[in-house]
């Protein structure tokens with residue numbers, strides 16, 4: 001009985017460690033890719049870094065990808081459509097907080113009233129920096 005327990009415990013430990021390290025490895029690869037594709041000047045920009053952290057910490061990435069259309073438009077397409085101006089940052093921040101539809105299709109974006117105005121503006125600054 002003791003032997004069986006020992007084998008079981010070992011198997012669990014091996015599985016737990018194996019799974020954990022692959023996941024961590026994948027996350028690290030993803031981070032490396034993101035930095036590489038963004039290029040140095042962009043990833044050095046504090047507006048980019050702060051905005052990316054906020055976007056990653058919110059629910060945005062369930063609907064948005066950087067360069068491909070998902071449920072919402074690709075952030076690169078948003079960046080291509082709007083000029084990086086104070087007025088557009090305010091306007092887009094308001095859309096994210098209140099929700100919006102009709103600019104990219106029939107699917108609406110859910111409102112985000114829980115977010116702070118300044119944080120949302122920071123997210124928009126990041127998005128608009130993705131212009132090619």
Ligand code: HEC
Pocket residue numbers: 055058059060061062063064071072073078092095096100101102103104105106107108109110112123124127
């Ligand atoms: C439930 C899915 C969903 C989530 C979550 C979501 N979005 Fe969206 N987003 C959309 C859709 C759909 C559109 C297109 C709306 C339209 O056609 O006007 C959109 C549009 C946008 C636009 C362009 C708005 C315009 O008028 O052109 C920006 C910028 C944006 N989202 C940023 C964000 C950010 C930042 C977050 C996280 C706080 C976020 N989105 C979370 C689905 C989502």
